Amino acid sequence: MACKGERHCLRGLLWGAMELLHLELLGAPKISLGGTPLTGFTTMKGLALLMYLAVTPGAHARDALANLLWRDMPDRQAKKNLRNALPNLRALVGSHLTITRHAVAFNRSSPYLLDVEVFRAHLLSPQTTTRGGTLQEAVNLYRGDFLKDFYIRDAPAFEDWALIEREHLRALAIDGLQALALRCIEQRDYELGLATTKRLLALDAWRETAHQQHMILLAYSGQRNAALAQYEACRTILDQELGVEPMAETTGLYEQIKAGAFPSSQALTPVPVQRARCVGPQVDWNGFPKWTAFYGRRTELTQLHQWLAEGVCLVGIFGIGGQGKTALAAHLAWSLTEGGPAGQHDSAAQEPGFAYVLWRSLAHAPPFPTLLQGWLTFLSNRQVTQLPDHIDEQCAVLFDYLRQQRCLLILDNVECILADGAFCPGYEAYGQIMQQMAHSVHHSCMVCMSREQPKALSAQDMHTAAVRSLQLRGVAPEVGEQLLHTWGLSGSHEALMALLTRYAGHPLALKLAATTVQEFFAGDLEAFLTGAPLIFADLRRLLEQQCAPLSPLEKEVMRELATRRQAMSFQSLWDSLGQSPSRPALMEALRALKRRSLLETCADGFGLQDLVAEYIIGEA
DSSP states (O other), rough: OOOHHHHHHHHHHHHHHHHHHEEEBSOOOOETTTTTOOOOOHHHHHHHHHHHHSSSSEEEEEHHHHHHOOOTTTTHHHHHHHHHHHHHHHHHHHHGGEEEESSSEEEEEOEEEHHHHHHHHHHHTTTTOHHHHHHHHHHHHHHHSSSTTTOOTTOOOHHHHHHHHHHHHHHHHHHHHHHHHHHHHHHHHHHHHHHHHHHHHOOOOTTTHHHHHHHHHHHTTTOOHHHHHHHHHHHHHHHHHHHHOHHHHHHHHHHHHHHHHOOOTTTTOOOOOHHHOOOSSSEEEOOOOOOOOOOSSHHHHHHHHHHHHOOSEEEEEOOSSTTTTTHHHHHHHHHHSOOSSTOOOOOOTTOOOOOOOEEEOOOOOHHHHHHHHHHHHHHHHOOSSOOOSSHHHHHHHHHHHHHHEEEEEEOOHHHHGGOOOOOOOTTTTHHHHHHHHHHHOOOOEEEESSOOTTTOHHHHHHTTEEEEEOOOOOOOHHHHHHHHTTOOOOOOHHHHHHHHHHHOOHHHHHHHHHHHHHSEEEEOOOHHHSSSSSSOOHHHHHHHHHHHHHHHHHHHHHHHHHHHHHHHHHHHHHHSSSOOHHHHHHHHHHHHHHHHOOOEEETTEEEEOOHHHHHHHHHH
């Protein structure tokens, strides 16, 4: 029989084991306490809160946590929901949480095991790549994407945070797998190497160095035909997904294997293909638009290249929906890399000398800290994993990197976080960053695309050397005619010109028209011109979105200009309005319409594009 002291010792060991909180968050989340699956969460948001606290070190203000999970609710209700969730978590995990009146933190002095923490620590350690066993153990922890298949409703801030973490951890896994594959090639461990490259290609099918490694491993293991087939698979994927051909190194490797002259084990290095492809800048391919054919806009593209080469710090590209703002910026971005098809680069493409190119869309209105974390993760090569609490400190960290290296930051769909030209509540930091881009000392540039010009880009800013704007209108007739032919539309020159005039060279409208003529008019353009509606449903939705925020006075001005169908001076417009507004009110309405890309100015005064005028008349 064990003595009393021995029983106490054994009880202490068992109690310690029971208290171990084990969180497996790579793949579908699994949480256990003392080896028993942890259940009893009253809400999914309570579970999400526990996982967030475990992954993000430090104490978190209650207000911030309430905003993370209940942002769409009134502040009082959000805080109440948080207060309701915390007792449930305390009952489940006890001392693993530290809860005060003002903040909540994960208690790292209590026994716990978090796979994300171990995984990150191993793969960010300089010693890991020199220890094959440690490297293999680290990548084996990656059971799948972070919080795979875990989703909670009405918590966009949490989902944005999870997405950033997911991409960061996936990138670490990819780099780790590629380093392990290289080690397997060096040590002739073909079985483990092939299993590793298969996992790697499942995570990142675009990565050419992974295809190269898989080809070498197949070739050295006696599977020459499979290695040659892998090259064809690589070529197909790159063509379908990026519209590019394999690198010269990949094709050269294919030719070597085909000839039976296999390369040495030192032929490859564990460099991510995203960075290996770029002779100039390093490109964050997350969200980067796919290469597409580009027509016209040569004047605009040349102007953008010139501004970047001159050191302009902030560029705005504005226009109504469907004018091709994203396509223009995408072509600019691709031309700065070596990723576009051969022969498609502009002669000025390398002049700006950017070290980094990053593209983000604001279509889903990500909170600024979420976007900033993604930027800094990439710019710091994943060294910055925690943001300071205050926005000024966050911006200071970003601008340290923007001063060290010349970076191009591209923001699409900026209108999604604007309301009447001002940044929506909670998104003011975006305006602060734009102001700092324009007025701080650095070597970088931000390009913003929007249907509406932010008030943060004031008229005074637009006349400085640091800020420029480009207003997109319809394409020139010769370009429009080329586009119509590209989309398979034929007809007499006169009919094509009539179509271009009807839609004012608007690219999206022309594409919709070309499709409609072929699908519903058997290619008869003349029949379409005599009987088809002017505004298509897709185009109507774009214009509805753009006109929805208009004030009563702005709508009245639009109706007057649409009815007149000619430019009107300020005085004649003021005289023609039913209940004459004050001159300052009319001037402010015109400024707002111009800011929204709905108003055109010329020597004779103010007017509307025919397309916009037709929409306004149809809605009257």
